[in-house]
Amino acid sequence: MAGNKRMRKRAPQNAPMLPFMDESEPRDVATLQRKAKEIQRNMHRLKVEMAADRLGFPVGKPRKMTFAQAQAKRRRFMVQATEFLITAVLFIGACAWLYQWWLARQGS
Structure with a gap:
C-alpha cells in the first residue's frame, strides 16, 4: 500500500550555513x-593536537584504547627499552675495551 511507505523529508539546503547567517548578532x-x-x-589548537597525535604525544584528555592497541603500545615500549x-x-x-687498550698502550 502506498500509505505504508515512509515519506522522506528533504533537508534544508542552507542548514550548514545557519550558524553564519544569524542576523541577531551585531x-x-x-x-x-x-x-x-x-x-x-x-584552528591552531586543532593543528597542534593533530601534529601531537601523529607524533604520539597525548594532548588533552587521554583517549580510550582497545586492549589490542594498549598491548601494541606496551610491546613497542618494551622493544624500544630493550634496544x-x-x-x-x-x-x-x-x-x-678502549680503556683497556689505552692502558696497554701506555705500558709499552
Missing part, C-alpha cells in the same frame, strides 16, 4: 575581528 568590525581571532586560535639497554651495554663494553 556586525561591527570589533566583533567580527574577535570571532576571527577565536577561530584562528581554535636502548642493548645499545648502552654495547657502548659501555666498547668504552671498557
Whole structure:
C-alpha cells in the first residue's frame, strides 16, 4: 500500500550555513575581528593536537584504547627499552675495551 511507505523529508539546503547567517548578532568590525581571532586560535589548537597525535604525544584528555592497541603500545615500549639497554651495554663494553687498550698502550 502506498500509505505504508515512509515519506522522506528533504533537508534544508542552507542548514550548514545557519550558524553564519544569524542576523541577531551585531556586525561591527570589533566583533567580527574577535570571532576571527577565536577561530584562528581554535584552528591552531586543532593543528597542534593533530601534529601531537601523529607524533604520539597525548594532548588533552587521554583517549580510550582497545586492549589490542594498549598491548601494541606496551610491546613497542618494551622493544624500544630493550634496544636502548642493548645499545648502552654495547657502548659501555666498547668504552671498557678502549680503556683497556689505552692502558696497554701506555705500558709499552
